[in-house]
């Protein structure tokens with residue numbers, strides 16, 4: 001617990017907040033890219049403790065939320081086949097496809113299993129040589145290395161009844177897309193510390209320079225986030241736009257060389273669609289030619305799928321930071337964690353879920369109380385206590 005407590009100290013939080021207040025002289029909009037950071041911000045009421053001039057914009061860094069509808073529908077199609085054991089992390093099971101989700105497929109007789117590691121899926125393939133085992137491999141640069149390693153192991157062990165439905169996305173091209181959008185209001189970024197712990201920070205100086213935007217690599221505890229905001233605001237006030245690493249206990253400039261080598265061996269960069277956002281060039285990975293035999297999209301015929309998004313759901317705007325979740329008309333009424341219209345309400349990293357869990361529609365007083373309690377050092381409710389998934 002030593003390291004958690006150190007980064008949740010309310011006295012140090014007060015010092016950082018005072019420093020931010022003393023630094024800021026005009027309005028600034030800062031985007032936290034990662035959904036994990038969004039949950040930490042909302043859970044601890046950090047956005048409400050900041051001076052009015054500092055607005056936090058929630059970014060598209062929720063892996064479940066940005067997995068394209070077409071890929072979800074492909075997963076549903078594959079999972080419904082009698083010869084298939086479909087393995088997924090639990091938070092994907094309630095993500096709505098065009099007309100059902102993986103829970104529904106399981107209810108209809110599909111063999112859909114929740115696993116805690118891609119290696120579990122590989123074990124299931126080894127134990128069921130007469131079935132086809134498919135793992136749903138989604139996420140950012142953080143979840144990609146174990147998935148790459150699993151495919152590598154499948155080939156090494158000669159397991160031929162295993163494949164992966166891959167939908168990996170990359171953060172730097174998303175930052176590029178956000179900054180080049182005509183609607184962009186973002187003036188500074190808190191970069192996701194866990195992504196940088198894998199990939200390093202080499203790609204960020206060009207982005208910072210090209211868009212004249214400060215980028216501060218930031219962790220996930222309250223003090224990490226406040227320090228990231230403090231450094232970003234300080235740069236903005238000074239007219240600077242450099243890359244700073246405020247998460248040095250986990251991030252080295254070169255990242256994790258072993259993980260990067262594994263990624264390079266198994267994956268290749270490809271254009272990727274992001275749910276609610278659209279195609280971002282060079283923003284994802286797919287299995288490279290050498291591993292194509294393990295690609296579920298090649299093993300199963302899942303072409304010709306027609307998708308249809310909810311007409312009410314505005315998660316695309318939420319993911320781009322154009323609206324806050326409670327500004328969606330469906331928030332907390334027809335869309336709740338129990339009856340989600342969009343992935344941003346399902347995922348444990350989704351912004352809509354964060355607002356629902358910690359603020360609730362029409363209950364601003366509760367949010368203020370949470371912020372005040374956090375500032376006073378009280379323990380706020382945890383996401384797990386109220387989690388709608390898993």
Ligand code: SF4
Pocket residue numbers: 312313314315316318325328329330331332335336340341342343344345346352
């Ligand atoms: S509240 Fe529900 S319907 Fe609205 S954007 Fe979020 S997920 Fe979509």
